[in-house]
Amino acid sequence: MAQYSRVAGSVALITLQNPPVNALSAAVRQGIVDTVERALRDPEVNSVVICGQNGKFCGGADIKEFGRQMSGPPLVPMIHAIEAGHKPMVAAIEGVALGGGLELALGCHYRIAHSKARLGLPEVSLGLLPAAGGSQRLPRLIGVPAALDLITTGRHVTAAEALKLGIVDQVTDHNTVDVAVKFVQSVAGQSMDSRRLSTRPCPSLPNLDAVFEGVMQRVRQSARGAIAPVACVQAVRAAATLPYPQGMEREKELMGTLFTSGQARALQYCFFAQRAVGKWSLPSGARWDTSKAMPISKAAVIGLGTMGRGITVALAQTGVSVVAVDTQERQLAEAKQAVSGMLERMAQKRGSAPPLGLVHYSNNLQAAADADLVIEAVFEDMALKESVFQQLSAICKPGTFLCTNTSGLDVDRLASHTRRPELVVGMHFFAPAHVMKLLEVVCGPRSSPEAVATAMQLGKKMGKVSVAVGNCPGFVGNRMLKPYVEQANFLLEEGATPELVDQVLEDFGFAMGVFRMSDLSGLDVGWRIRKADKLTDPSVPAGQPVRVRQGRRYSPLADLICEQGRFGQKTGQGWYHYDKPGGRVARSDPWLHSFLEEYRARHGLVARHIDHQEVLERCLYVLINEGFRILDDGIAAGPEDIDAIYVFGYGWPRHRGGPMFYASMVGLARVLERLEHYHQAHPDVPHLQPCRLLRRLVASGSPPVQRWREVIKRLHSQL
């Protein structure tokens, strides 16, 4: 809806009303059309201000309407009518002007923003482009390079940057509507001809072709197969090269392709999935909106390796005072330097002072005594972590939350080593912890609602997408990763190369294939875990083939690589070769290829041709199958939780929506059929056996992913 009122005698005030963000639903668009017509007709009105209710101008088109039959007046003629109007119209921008919201403002003759407002055209992150004239008006207003930047990245800009770029005419710290009303009165009666952006030429640019070619190349490289960023460049090119009406035609044509694409559906699903995981609830009754999160003003981080350092930085960035503890003097000294360096570099980028004073260092666990929350990030070793938890339990004040950054060990077992197991939760960060958006909050069976709520809220404050998950080996993300990596190793045994597997996964859209990723993370980490799981035991029982462990197929390839001291990037050799230890550029390694040949010969394996489809299906479907098991076991509340974990923590291409969404797009029956096929070919790989929940969903007609919870709800939940 849009409310019409008269202020200061002759100014029509149109207020968009659609909480929480005044999205341009059919009703709002109808309201705007009606009220603008009324203002233009009303002889008592000489100017118009458009604003949004509750301090928010407009969050753009109503994304919830996208999958449905469109109704109500379309945006393009609505904005055109505003621009063509003979009375001056000013957008009073508070809160946000995003997507269609900013396009509406660009149709106005002037824009005045509050200093705290954020503006942007984020359509690209929903798989779309600004198709209500935004791709044509913005370049005419601020020039091609700046418009390309905003439209292809979808980034939000502050009011200050918007003023610098020329998007807004004025920024105010006062009441924006009052300022806009005063302003519009001052221009009432003037000609608006020069203020209509559609009538302006795009500022000319030397080497136009070269600019677009360069941008297109960059965009294609970083888009990893996403089509919207490419269409955005094409639309801006139309603005730069065609008259406005033809440019609008091109914008419409490009949007037509995007709007119905699977990628747009996937990205819009991701938008809602990200919000859905914030509304967590546990079978214990604990919920996001009723469980009390405790304020955390002082935290302690124990163990200052890579993870501990990143977590310290992330906490300090949030304004939390941190005591960073490591009992090894050398590690402590190195950590001090590294943490300060990271804080300084980040502050320099932001143009603010680094929060160095918030971080204190100690070599004594006792320093954690008065912390509100402790995050243990010591070496991934159960005995060591148990000992740390035992000590923390004795040292810390009553009520201190004890969190572990373990990537997969039993949180409940750690809790049992404390006097207050209800205060223990997992906070599983992803490296680098100050950059990566994901946080798995692991709820043990005894974790209290307050402990979960506190960890979830702290994660949110740190800018993370926090997902509540249950306690099992590897939790959600790493549990699914295990069969994926295992399948990749089996493919090598059967004739594939790391280059082939990585290429297929990167073509799918992963930032890095599984082998390049393993080299980056360090191969020794998994080796240590397999040793702890007794999988690498050299004294395999007599007569037992070495490619079978614990009754199932096992590939010792990664162990053999580690035995050669090849731990990945850090040692300069792993699945690939690097020019030096710590080198980043992965090169094909002839040694590895001969090693694979010798390995196959030793085990009587004959290399066969493996096509891209098999690589993709075996790697992805086995991971998805484990996702179904996780849902069936009640370790994740819904498919959105798994998808958010994979998109924000594991480099799953966002335009594919996450593994569970992808499965629903492929078709559950097809995923089931292919898993059955591969399981038949590899009966000694239990992970390929289709999971019960997948069969159940197929039997119930393969409902869309948004309705899986109805089937899962009836199953046992461990969350």
Ligand SMILES: CCCCCC/C=C/CC(=O)SCCNC(=O)CCNC(=O)[C@H](O)C(C)(C)COP(=O)(O)OP(=O)(O)OC[C@H]1O[C@@H](n2cnc3c(N)ncnc32)[C@H](O)[C@@H]1OP(=O)(O)O
């Ligand atoms: C050929 C056909 C032509 C069709 C033309 C279509 C044109 C499309 C152009 C567009 O405008 S696309 C939309 C562009 N806008 C956005 O991408 C903005 C999305 N929203 C946000 O980024 C954020 O929500 C926010 C506005 C910055 C607010 O962030 P905040 O953290 O304060 O709150 P949230 O938790 O994110 O959101 C609160 C609540 O509001 C819902 N919501 C937000 N934006 C929209 C929207 N544009 N449409 C519908 N709903 C929206 C969000 O889902 C939350 O809802 P919940 O139920 O409370 O979870």
